[in-house]
Amino acid sequence: MEARWSAAVRLVVLVRTWALVSGQVRYSVPEEAKVGTVVGRLSQELGVEAGDAEARRLRVVWQGRRASVEVSGASGALVVSSRLDREELCGKSAPCSLRLELLLERPLRVFYVELEVTDINDNAPRFPVNEEAFNVAESSLSGSRFPLEGASDADIGANAQLSYTLSSSEHFRLDHQRNDDLSDSLALVLAKPLDREMVTVHRLVLTATDGGRPSLTGTMELVITVVDANDNAPQFNQSVYKIKVLEGSEVGSLLITLSATDLDEGSNSDIMYLFSRRVAAQAKEMFSIDENKGELKLQGKLDYEEMDNYEITIEARDKGTPPLSGHCKVVLEVLDVNDNAPEVWVTSLSVPVPEDASVGTVVALLSVSDRDSGANGRVQCSVWPTSPFGLESRFAGSYSLVVREALDRERVSEYEVEVRAEDGGKPSLRARRGVRVPVSDVNDNAPSFSQAVYTVLARENNAAGAELARLWARDPDEAGNGRVSYSLWEGVAGAPWSGGGWRPASSYVSVDAESGRLWAVQPLDYEELQVLQFEVRAVDAGEPPLVGNATVQLFVVDENDNAPVLLPTADGGAGLVPFAGGVGGSSVEGASGSESETLWAWAAWGSPAGQVVAKIRAVDADSGYNAWLRYEVWEPRGKSPFRVGLYSGEVSTARALEEADGPRQRLVIVVRDHGEPSRSATATLSVSLVEGGEAALAAAGSSSSSVSGVVLPAEGGAAVGAASASANVWLVVAICAVSSLLVLALVLYGAARWAPRAAVLSGPAPATLVCASEVGSWSYSQRQSRSLCVAEGAGKSDLMVFTPNLPPPPPGPVAEHGSVGNALSPSPLASSVSVLVKQLSAAARPISHSSRTLFWGMMISSDVTRRCVNGGGRIRAGG
Incomplete structure (x- = not known):
């Protein structure tokens, strides 16, 4: 190679x-x-x-x-x-x-x-266009020809020799012929009639192939549209359309788009959508349909409670000649929306409700409903706020408002009951119905005073009709049931008075029936009445009336309205207890309008300083500071050989007496109380200065006629000793008698104390006690710490008063005056004891001063059933 x-x-x-x-x-x-x-x-x-x-x-x-x-x-x-x-x-x-x-x-x-x-085969055949479209009538006959344009090839020679093929089709075939000028003639031949409703468009591929090695091809798409004939009526894809729409949907909402198909085309397939003639006018008012688009829209307000479904027949009509129509039915179901709140009605109301209504009493009948359905219409009811009322379901949609708890008008006089109804929708809707339930009053509350015991202080000598206090009782009931009237309840007790007998509390005080004002019927006299206890009743006007009680303790406050009074002697003299001389009387002018007395006394020359010569005795019918006496030497104002005890009244030597002082000394003594303003009395004391033996004889002679006894000087002791021994016998007898009477008095007092008391106690409580003390002081106090109230001042829990040291009161003008008798002998029993003691005392005149003081102290203790501690000066009253 x-x-x-x-x-x-x-x-x-x-x-x-x-x-x-x-x-x-x-x-x-x-x-x-x-x-x-x-x-x-x-x-x-x-x-x-x-x-x-x-x-x-x-x-x-x-x-x-x-x-x-x-x-x-x-x-x-x-x-x-x-x-x-x-x-x-x-x-x-x-x-x-x-x-x-x-x-x-x-x-x-x-x-x-x-x-x-x-040349090389580098160019594929090319058609003038990639796609050729043409229309073929649906009614065209078989064998119809449709010419086509062939492809070209840029190459030359065998590379440009083209052959054609057509894609498979039962309706079309390709006819390819070569002309004498070597050009190609192409045609598309209809092999089978067309049906547009089956195949609307036929798409075929024409392929050109050159003679090169390798060969190249080119293609062109043939789009054959079948022209329609109106041979088909419009058809819906469903005969029945079921749709669900919520009530309350917005107007204009699209419900459904209807689509009907027409196998035809062009005007033959142009469809109009219309309501059928059988559609009710109500549906035509509620809905609208677009003729071209087939859109069914809402043009009214859907209300499930008025109409829950609609049936609408729709017609689809084409525009062919003649026009053909198709029909369908639209079943529209309206879905319930929780758009109705529950409704509550009061069908019956029984008010006011008496506060003593029993549990289960029906107050109102209620009716509840909801126009929605299903869970949206299921209603639950409750009472708000929590109150003594509740709901009871009688049957569906009916309730009873009943009393569940005991009512109290005084606590709540009226109830605003709110009945709440709530349905089961999501979200739920609520309704409220207010029911006003007034509670009528029943007389179930008695008048009640603000305090069980009222302590009132009233000054003596107040004017008749003066207001002492105001009592107020509260009755929470209303109208007549709460209208209170006041009255003074006498009961079975009274108050003793100095004139003898018992007087009712109404003779001293009175209560205004409407205002509860406590006022004095007459001026009060402390020397007549110290404490008055009574009860005030408050009665309402209900049926039956109810009663409330309050105890009033009225304390009379002493005023300085009594001047001091000199106590008398047995021979008619006033105010002198001789210690070394006799007693006689003549007049001198006194102070403060009181009578002045001239007193005589003897003193021995050479008496040492501090030797008591005499004692001035005086008493004041008042109490406390008003009765607290002090003694002063008014004359002579210079250096006198005598002085007087400020509180004891004892006249004693200020120094040793001398012959230069003269045979007689004249003293003017003023007795004053501590009141505001103070009151006073005067006494003139004439003191004879004698030898010691003469003074002893004078003292012995005067002691036989003196009521109080004589304290002799040391030289006369032997003569006085025999008299004292005889007096001691009588003293023992007197003490035994008084002790027996004291035991008897205590027994009687205990029996009276524990015996059943009357409903109202009215009487004076002995508030003055005499105790032997150096300054003659005494005090009154309550066993319980009570608040003492007066109208014009603040309260205080204790009251302390003073009185001079008093010897036993002999009969005479002073007893008739009533001051001492009333203070020391407020009871008949004490008066009897006093008479007995006076008789014993007359038989035992020569009793020493200290023994006499102890004797009268025991007598006073027996009278008031109190214990007096010698020298203490303060006790607690038994109340």
């Missing part, structure tokens, strides 16, 4: 050399040869050395064309320098020869080379 190829090359070179010598060289190269392909060896054909070709500048000159070949300077060969396209260079001409000029300089020479570009 190689030997043959070498021989051929040598032959070509020989021919080229001969041609070049003759003046022209011919080369042949196939189109589309690669760049660098050697077309011919010019240096050998021209006899030029390979190295000289570049030195002599051998090159190719094209005639008006772009050079596609060139001379290689290194080898002197003619090579392809760019793409050679025969169709571009020569088109359909054959053969395709290119004339080249070879220019050789040094020396200049020109050679001609003819280059033939040979």
Whole structure:
């Protein structure tokens, strides 16, 4: 093979050399040869050395064309320098020869080379268009021809010889004929009648194949549209359409888009959508349909409670001639939406409800409904807020509002009951109905005072009709059931008074029936009445009436309306207890309008300082500070040899008595109380200065007629001793008698204390106690710490008063005055004891001063059933 190829090359070179010598060289190269392909060896054909070709500048000159070949300077060969396209260079001409000029300089020479570009099958057949469309009537007959345009091929010769094929089709075939001028005649022949409703468009592929090796092909698509004839009526894809729509949907909402198909086309398939003639007018008002699009829209407000379903017949009509129609039915179901809130009605109301209504009492009948259905219409009811009322379901949609708990009008007089209804929708809707339930009053509350015991302080000598206090009882009931009237309840007790007997509380105080104002019927006198206890009743006007009670303790507050009074002596003298002299009387002018008494006493010369000469006795019918007395020497104001005890009233020597003091000393003594303003009494004491023996005889003589006894000086002790021994016997007898009476009094008091008490106690409580003390002080206090209230001042829990040290009261004008008698003997029992003691005391006159004080202290304790501690000055009243 190689030997043959070498021989051929040598032959070509020989021919080229001969041609070049003759003046022209011919080369042949196939189109589309690669760049660098050697077309011919010019240096050998021209006899030029390979190295000289570049030195002599051998090159190719094209005639008006772009050079596609060139001379290689290194080898002197003619090579392809760019793409050679025969169709571009020569088109359909054959053969395709290119004339080249070879220019050789040094020396200049020109050679001609003819280059033939040979064809290769590098171009496929091409149709004028890629797709050809045409219409064929559905009614066309078999054998109908439809001409086609053939393909072209840029190649020449066998590479351009074309053959045609048609894709498989039962309705069409290809008719290919070659004309005398070697042109092709193509036609599409209808082999079978068309049915547009079966196949609307037929797509066929026409293929052209050239004769090259290998062959190339080109294709064209034939789109054959079958022209319709109106031979089909519109058809819906469903005969019945079922749709569900929520009630309350917005107007204009698209419900469904209906689609009917018509196998025809064009105007034959143009469909109009219409309501059938059988559709009710109500549906036509509620819905609308688009004629062209078949859109069924809502044009009214759907209400499930009015209509829950609709049946609409729709007609689809084409525009063919004659027009054909198809029908379908739209069944529209309206879905319930929870758009109706429950409704609550009060069908019956029984008010007001009495507060004593029993549990289960029906107050109101309620009716509940909801127009929705299903869960949206299921209603649950409740009562709000939590109240003594509840709901009971009688049957579906009916409830009873009943009393569940006991009512109390005084706590809540009216209820605003809210009945709440809630359906089962999502979200749920609610309804409310307020029911006002007033509660009528029943007289179930008795009047109640703000405090069980009222403590009232009233000053004595107040005017008749003066307001002492205001009592107020609260009755939470209303109208007549809460209208309170006040009255003073006397009961069975009263109050003793100084005139004897018992007086009812109404003789002292009265209560206004409407206002509860407590006022004094008459001026109060502390010396007559210290404590008044009674009860006030408050009665309402209900049926039956209810009663409330309150105890009032009225304490009369003492005023300084009594001046001090000198106590009398047995012989008619006033206010002197002689210690060293006798007693006599004459008058001098007193103070504060009280009578003044002249008293006599004796004192021995040489008596030391502090020797008691006499004792002034006075008493004040008032109490407390008003009865607390003090003694002062009014005259002489200079240096007197005598002085008086400020609170004891004892007149004693201020210094040793001398003869220079004269035979007689006259003293004016003022007795004052501590009241505001203070009151006073005066006493004139005439003291005779005598020898010691004369003073003892005078004292012994006067003691036999003195009611209080005499304390003699030391020189007269023997004479007094015998009298004291006799007096001690009587003292023992008196003490035993008083002790027996004291035990009896205590027993009687305990029995009275624990016996059933009357409903109202009215009487004075003994508030003045006399205790032997140096300053004559005493106090009154309550066992329980009570608040003492007066109208014009603040309360205080304790009251302390003072009174002078009192000796036993002898009968006389002072007892008739009532001050001491009332203070120390408030009971008949005490009066009896006092009479007995006075008789014993008359028989035992020569009793010492200290023994006498103890004796009267025991008597007073028996009278008031209290314990008096000698010298203490303060006790707690038993109340």
